[in-house]
Amino acid sequence: MAGLFMELGGKRILLIITGGIAAYKSLDLIRRLRERGADVRPVMTAAAQEFVTPLAVGALSASHVYSDLFSREDEQDVGHIRLARDCDLVLVAPASADLLAKMAHGLANDLASTVLLATDKPVLAAPAMNPKMWSAPATQRNVDMLRADGICFVGPMRGEMAESGEAGLGRMAEPVEIAETAAALLRGGDRPLEGRTALVTSGPTHEPIDPVRYIANRSSGRQGHAIAAALARLGADVTLVSGPVTIPDPAGVKTIHVERAEEMHSAVLSRLPVDIAVMVAAVADWRVATSSDQKIKKQAGDAPAPLILTENPDILKTVGHHVKRPRVVVGFAAETQDIEENALRKLERKGADLIVANDVSPETGIMGGSRNRVKVLSPTGVEAWPDLTKDEVADRLARLIAERLAER
CATH class of the missing domain: 3.40.50.1950 (Flavin prenyltransferase-like)
Known part of the structure; x- marks a missing residue:
């Protein structure tokens, strides 16, 4: 510090x-x-x-x-x-x-x-x-x-x-x-990512059930937006693909606004190739197979209408194994138990270079809050960072990405 x-x-x-x-x-x-x-x-x-x-x-x-x-x-x-x-x-x-x-x-x-x-x-x-x-x-x-x-x-x-x-x-x-x-x-001149391109995803996705209801995750977008801004400050040409959030677009960053996971997936693939990909968004794992065009009405005495779910595209895995794979791929693992074990499995399965893992249990206040405590996993080990603001996490991660890119 x-x-x-x-x-x-x-x-x-x-x-x-x-x-x-x-x-x-x-x-x-x-x-x-x-x-x-x-x-x-x-x-x-x-x-x-x-x-x-x-x-x-x-x-x-x-x-x-x-x-x-x-x-x-x-x-x-x-x-x-x-x-x-x-x-x-x-x-x-x-x-x-x-x-x-x-x-x-x-x-x-x-x-x-x-x-x-x-x-x-x-x-x-x-x-x-x-x-x-x-x-x-x-x-x-x-x-x-x-x-x-x-x-x-x-x-x-x-x-x-x-x-x-x-x-x-x-x-x-x-x-x-x-x-x-x-x-x-x-x-000023301390811009190690000058001339590099970066792609960041941030926020939740909203998967519609009907015109007024949706499936979502509890993400504010603060961490993803902060990372996009930090990469831009180091000189990178950054595109941010953001789900629905209530925070402003970061300065110096091109922002693409989407709502659903499929839209985010398409937007990400359309921006490849890039040098750096940081997949921070809390993408809903499932969506309703067929959403209703009209509000689903509740009928007295009737059982709830069944929701048939289908899996959303795995954006991090797609990018990690893509023929146009970025030189550095970073994913996030928001967990509530077995943090390191789950994050390590994700690192191996998704084809990422780094996984940033954190405990998002309700008592931590991380989801929607201004602070974060993360562990950064790579094939060579685990580094635990202290309690930091999300902006400080973003700055540290951007510097680490710059170092990784320089090594390659």
Whole structure:
């Protein structure tokens, strides 16, 4: 774990904190950046100071907090230009709709917007706002303009909002994900998968019984999406085939959305050949042989309608034994008992190079949660990893895949 936490050693990050309830997460973000070795210099807008205090931000960052464009002390040596240039990365978290609009249109009427207009450094923004504000045409136009200008984004995520009863796409990405994205941007040339192609599956599949019912697995897609993003950060050209999930598509990845196992199978085969295949999706093993076009009605006193099941295609096995087999094939084994034994049998049967096994018993909270504890099996042995976030598992696995590919 120690290696993970010095990946920003010596890097100077200018953190711009804007107004919004997500500003409280900036305090944890400062801690995450500093534990990775970064020197954090904060800039706060006036609205940000309505949610968190400069005293708290200054204490956690061990730095002077900048907020006033016309500060006599800070501006005696053209401080806003110095702030804009004397850093390795400008990080805006949370990035409000207001500041994104200013950035897109080149406005500079406070310290934060002036610094952003004057910087010649990479800029990473972590949007946070109400889902209606995020989906508004004006905000989406601004984001498109900023992407075209080279601004990088992390998030937003789906989830509950601060407002009672509000939910959707608009939550700020978690601080650990923002810190890891910042580290990936600053690694720059550390892209061992440059020029490689990768294919990842993620999420569940939904096998229809009738128009309103289906067979599925309890997968959120978080681990698969994180792996796709991690491979992309290492330079790979990544295609993600995703079943139905409620999380956003990862940045820098081409995503194909499917619903059923047969659709996922077809999408995967259509993308071969690739250098790397990571089959993370929790594909339903069976589907109804003939689904109903109409809702199956329950009749009082009648026995339940029988469901005749048929087996779905085994996507990992197909890829592992395909004539266009990728150079590195990784599968996942979600088990509730005999973890290593079942995963080893899967490794041999499916033709994979690695199997990532985990215990998904309900008490572990792994299915749908943000953390994972895995064992990585190969023909040469088993490596047990500590309890990690799913993003940290993804980064470790992407590095391991890069090493395996280099050996071959």
